[in-house]
Amino acid sequence: MASLRINVSLPRETVEELNRSVHSRKRSAFISRAINDALREERARRLAAEYAEAAAEIRGINQEMEGAV
Numbered sequence: 894m895a896s897l898r899i900n901v902s903l904p905r906e907t908v909e910e911l912n913r914s915v916h917s918r919k920r921s922a923f924i925s926r927a928i929n930d931a932l933r934e935e936r937a938r939r940l941a942a943e944y945a946e947a948a949a950e951i952r953g954i955n956q957e958m959e960g961a962v
Contacts, residue, residue: 896921 903911915923 911920911923
């Protein structure tokens with residue numbers, strides 16, 4: 894997979910803990926995994942909200958149609 898270099902700003906405390914916890918040659922992989930995990934969670938949250946919205950819409954339609962058949 895091709896990599897791109899980016900520049901981000903992080904709180905000093907975050908960088909200090911990262912430096913204490915992760916070897917300098919492993920930081921990019923660690924940060925990439927953290928971002929991918931967060932993106933996966935965000936997609937799951939969005940999908941769950943869309944399903945909930947669709948379910949509510951279907952329930953509403955079912956209530957409107959109740960007794961029509």
